[in-house]
Amino acid sequence: xxxxxxxxxxxxxxxxxNEWGTAAATITAGxxxxxxxxxxxxxxxxxxxxxxDVYGIALNNxxxxxxxxxxxxxxxxxxxxxxxxxxxxLDDAVAGAxxxxxxxxxxxxxxxxxxxxxxxxxxxxxxxxxTSVVLPTP
Amino acid sequence: xxxxSVTATAVVTVSGNTVTGTAGEAIDAGEFVYKRxxxxxxxxxxxDATAVTSDAQSDNVVGIALCSSGASQPIKxxxxxxxxxxxxxxxxxxxxxxxxxxxxxxxxxDLASTDWITTLGIPSVGTILALDINRTSxxxx
Numbered sequence: 001x002x003x004x005x006x007x008x009x010x011x012x013x014x015x016x017x018n019e020w021g022t023a024a025a026t027i028t029a030g031x032x033x034x035x036x037x038x039x040x041x042x043x044x045x046x047x048x049x050x051x052x053d054v055y056g057i058a059l060n061n062x063x064x065x066x067x068x069x070x071x072x073x074x075x076x077x078x079x080x081x082x083x084x085x086x087x088x089x090l091d092d093a094v095a096g097a098x099x100x101x102x103x104x105x106x107x108x109x110x111x112x113x114x115x116x117x118x119x120x121x122x123x124x125x126x127x128x129x130x131t132s133v134v135l136p137t138p
Numbered sequence: 139x140x141x142x143s144v145t146a147t148a149v150v151t152v153s154g155n156t157v158t159g160t161a162g163e164a165i166d167a168g169e170f171v172y173k174r175x176x177x178x179x180x181x182x183x184x185x186d187a188t189a190v191t192s193d194a195q196s197d198n199v200v201g202i203a204l205c206s207s208g209a210s211q212p213i214k215x216x217x218x219x220x221x222x223x224x225x226x227x228x229x230x231x232x233x234x235x236x237x238x239x240x241x242x243x244x245x246x247x248d249l250a251s252t253d254w255i256t257t258l259g260i261p262s263v264g265t266i267l268a269l270d271i272n273r274t275s276x277x278x279x
Contacts, residue, residue, distance in 0.1 A: 009164065009208035020158060020214060026147070029211060060213060061206040063147035066167060068205065069158070069212035 003097035004080040004088070006030035013059055016074015016126060023062035030079045031058045031096030032115065033070055041068050043096035044113070046089070046104070052111040053130045054090055075123050082118035089114055092135075098124075106135035140248070141241035142233070144168035145224040146206055152266060154219015157200065161207040168223055169240030170258060171215060172198050180213055182240035187252040187277070189239070197254040199235055199271050220268050227261035234258065246278075253278045 011030035024040035027033060033041040035055045045051045056070030057078075078098070082088065089104055090113040091097035098115055112135055116127035149167040162179030165171060171180040172195050180200065181193075189196045201217035227233075228244060235256040236243045242258060243249070255276045259269040 009211075011208075012210050013212075018212065020212075029208065060161075060208075060211045063149075063167070065150045066147075066205045067151075067156075067214035069214070 002103065003091050003094050003099045004078060004082060006078060006080040006098075008061055008079060010077065011057075011059065011079035012077045013071050014075040014077055014123060016071055016076070018059060018069050018071045019056065020067055020069050023064060023066050023068040026063050027058050027068055027096065028061045029058050032056075032090055032098060033058055033068070033096065041070060044090055045095040046092035046110050046113055047108060049111060049132065052090060052113045052132070054113050054115065054128050056128070057115075057126065071126060072128065073126055075119065075125050077122050078124050081121055082124055084118050084120050087114060087117050088124060104135060106137045108137075110135045141236045141238055141243050142226050144226060144242070148222065148224040149202070149204060150222045151204055151216050152220040152222055154221070154269065155217050156204065156214050157217055158212060158214050161209060161211050161213040163209050164207070165203050165213060165240065166206045167203050169203050170199050170235060170242065171201065171203055171213075171240070172196055173200050180215065183235055183256070184237065184239040185235045185249065185253045185256055186237040187254065190254050197235060197256045198273050199256050199258065201271065202267075202269065216269065217271070218269055220262065220266050222265050223267060225264045227264050227267060229261050229263050232257055232260055233267065249278050251278055
């Protein structure tokens with residue numbers, strides 16, 4: 001299985017806390033972001049320790065320097081298909097993407113960042129955890 | 139003349155006040171919005187008489203969207219100050235809310251008879267709009 005295919009317009013916060021910031025690049029709803037050194041939101045990716053610290057999930061579309069709202073806790077209708085009970089993580093291959101834990105491939109130095117489990121076919125329970133654990137290379 | 143062509147990705151605040159809320163429909167950065175009374179969601183503003191008849195607030199512009207949002211997604215709106223858009227403006231011209239939802243026109247003559255006049259501001263240069271939103275509640279004769 002690959003990363004979740006998200007339709008940005010269908011990504012909606014259900015419950016929880018969100019926070020406004022500024023996009024450092026083009027970001028669409030449903031993508032995972034981290035807070036850069038310049039305190040702007042950039043696309044997270046699990047292949048580097050500098051980008052694996054997920055701050056939240058984008059809730060709107062923004063281009064560089066535009067405001068971006070990110071969800072940090074609670075539940076979210078992600079805008080794609082998920083599986084109840086499966087734990088989802090930050091992708092190591094596609095920036096900003098969400099992938100089932102079982103599909104992570106440690107092809108280089110990749111880090112485990114948990115997003116949370118699916119609670120239905122459409123909703124993820126947002127329980128962000130940057131483990132900093134390096135995935136073992138097969 | 140047609141409505142001003144705004145590139146959504148080029149819209150960035152310079153200074154001024156903003157508000158946040160929830161979009162009631164798909165809204166792109168650079169489009170002007172009003173607040174729907176029934177659910178307090180932001181909608182595309184429209185000066186067309188039919189639109190105003192349908193929702194009396196539709197010409198009551200709150201501000202310009204600074205990001206792009208789908209229905210029920212969060213949105214941030216600039217209500218005063220200056221905003222950068224692409225180089226589509228002429229310094230010193232008065233901009234009006236268009237009779238096309240969310241859009242802006244610099245040409246009074248493009249407004250139709252019975253359109254409700256709402257002015258949006260005056261560009262200081264070709265890329266920067268100084269917001270000065272004024273709902274006149276006057277209809278074009």
